[in-house]
Amino acid sequence: MLRYRGRHEPALPRIGCVTAGDADDLRRQFDALTSGAELSDLRQLFGNVAQIAGGFVKRTHNPHLRRPRRTEPVVLRVRVDLNDAEPPIWRRLDLRSDLTLASVHQVLQTAYDWSDSHLHRFSIGGDTFDMAAEWFLCEWEVEEGEDEGTPDTDVTLEETLVDPGDVLHYVYDYGDNWDLTIRLEEVIDLTDGTPAARCLEGERAAPPDDCGGLRDAEDLAEILADPTAFDVDDLNHRLVSPATGLADWGVRRELVDLLDQLIRTPVGGDLVARAVAISTPEVPDAETVRSHLAAYQWFLDRAADNGIPLTAAGYMKPAEVEAAAGVVPAASDWIGKKNREDLTVPILEFRQSLQQMGLLRKFKGSLLLTRAGKVAQRDAGVLWQYLADHLVDGSGDTFGAQARLLALLCLASEPKGAHERRLADALTHLGWRQRDGRPVSPDQGQWAIREVINLLGNVAEAPRDRPMPRSNRRALSPVAVLLINAALTSDG
Template sequence: MKDRHLRMVTDVESRPDLRHVRRREVVVYRLRVDIDHADPPIWRRIDVRSDVTLDFLHQVLQVAFDWTDSHLHRFSLGGDAFARDSQQFLCPYDVDNDDGWDDDDDGIPAAATRLDETLTEAGDLLHYLYDYGDNWELTIRLDQVLPAGSGCAAAVVVGGERAAPPEDCGHLVDAVSLAEVLPDPTRFEPERINKAFGGAYFVLREAGVDARLVDLVHQLTFTAHGDGLTAAALSLAGAPPDTTDVTASLRAFQWFLDRAEGSGIPLTGAGYLKPADVEKAAKVVPTMMDWLDFGKNNRETHCHPVLWFRECLQDLGLLRKNKGRLLLTKAGEAAQRDVDKLWEHLAGRLVPKAGDKFGMQATLLILAYAAASADSDLPFDTVAALLTELGWRFSDGRPVEDYALRRLPVWVVLTNVTDQPVTWRRRNAISPTAAALAHRALRG
């Protein structure tokens, strides 16, 4: 496996890098997009901001040509989508499943590539392939570079001709064939297309919502809970929920950071908090308020909310273990002195960056609902159902259940961002401050 990886890296490096340096200032690209080999021509003229990424452009093209994003796609520079000497920009499926292709078919994620890295001057060409079965090949030509006015839309259709072929029609591009599957092959409706650019996907991307969540919302649109998820996500395009006292709501976090200042928190030989610290922590960790009477149960292993909270602070990079003590990290030192830095650190670390795909998708969905759930309960069953729709199952085939979500760091954080005790009855409640933190995490 290691040898294979080395060979793949070599192949990627042997491909030409045809990307340009990003523009320093945003401009508007006037693009002419043609379906190759269409007779008569089927084309769209679209004004697109130069700073959009290719995954965003993909959605623009889907709307412009009345397609439904039901198939794979890719972009390419210097040749067609599978040419050996072209540079390819891949959809998420191809990125995640690149072992399914020949080694020389590797490319760069479209989501990580800006439009102005592929097109610079009038006449430059970018190729787009949609549906590896019907093979809709489109040529994108940069016609003009225009100034970007303040607040200009990310995409606007300004011209075009003829209706696009419908999905799964078998690559029909001539007028006679299209007349058999389209009620009016000459129909072109720019007003309707531009209205569609006001849909949830474009609103959320323009608002700066985490693109991974936007993709999930788009993917889940037509599921049983798609409308509710879209509504929750659209709340992110507005102002964050009001917060009253952030300091009071972060009291548990601050207690651990203050306790670890200096020489740190001493641990037992097994690496747990000592009983005296467990008792003190239990008085400030909100999720411990309805847990149990201590007596002899003042061990971290008997007080799971304290244990999970402490482990969560380590996962978030605020605390670290070293030689039998729990110490502040550099980020923890900064957060301990400044509650605003603590807030920003939590918001920036809630969503896993890589590796755990289930954890990433579950976290994004939890945050989306949390941001829209101030002073109400988070719909755990709905999040579990959406994750099941995405294909997640337990090893025995059972659908996702809510208990699989309750140990995720995001839930440990959100339930403890409050100035109120978290009782069993209020175990799913999202405080206004927690909702604001979720909003910040998805708009950071």
């Protein structure tokens, strides 16, 4: 969600409802009074009515006028007009349909060269202060709770604009009232390499922030060096996401797509910088790879020799568990006899991870190599690349896949950092919520970090002879970090 650092205007008072018997008559009188009025006049009228009434009635319901999200994103070609500007001040934009309205807000700020220092909101079904419209509010208004509306971080553009002719309303700075009409002109198929936002054409320079709402040529000529100035190439240069070039540097496409969605959020710049830092990974030498994948190699070698026998309950037999505990680094600090797999959690979790990654399979009471496992078992370099390719879950639109991808990025760039809050904020900006509607919590971010550490904790040299300090037990080895780097710069 977007955090505002500049001055904030208080939310305007709203008139919510009247008694049923007076509603029709009051609407007719109100329509007669307000016909042709400017928004500033309406704002004053609302304030006067609220004072006379001794307060105001909050709107308690936000109509649901959105449509379902598309199964696949497209490009929405829109024309954006600054209302009542003379001559017109407009932009024609191609926007990805899966952009959140919070991201569209950032695009509009760039397109009109504003500073994002005031409140904003969107609406459909009426203008941004129409009581019958569905409102999409910026973070500050949501936190204040004075108006009933949906956070603009939770809504995508494709939910508001579906068919050519559909209109989305936007207002920025409730004092100057920079109100824009966004009209859908065309729906276009999305192709590889299509930017999230691109300007095709437009006319005239936009009014600057805090100029009092000026929007006609004569007034703007007094405060702008050239009111006719508009440079589409310059605008597109500013619209290009810094994440876009990461793909050319070898950063995994799934990660680039996530960062492209996050770049116009408060966490985006930091995450892009982290991706840049890991875009030229170091490759360890063959001996280092072999020594740090010894636990993996042990399981593959054991399974290659007639398989690893399992009990009737599906666990490894005690002798196998004891042998595995001698080579699996995560088991070195485990308390107990380490001869029952169900009671030796590090062994059980590691064995299950090898199955989940497609290296081992169960068959007739034994653990056997898969086809991929047979190839990896013969060459440590192949095993290294296989692990790199399979650290990232291919189902990129799920919470688990996106959480793991971002957790991998955080740990690759700063292995000992505290990333729980950063990860939770990023997932929230991607649209994920808890079941009760609250943002993703740091605890859920910690879960994703812990999952990666559990997965890669055995990319290490032989188990330790003595226990490590408790604070270091969950730390990844430098070679495990290199494996993450390889995963995030792999073609997958």
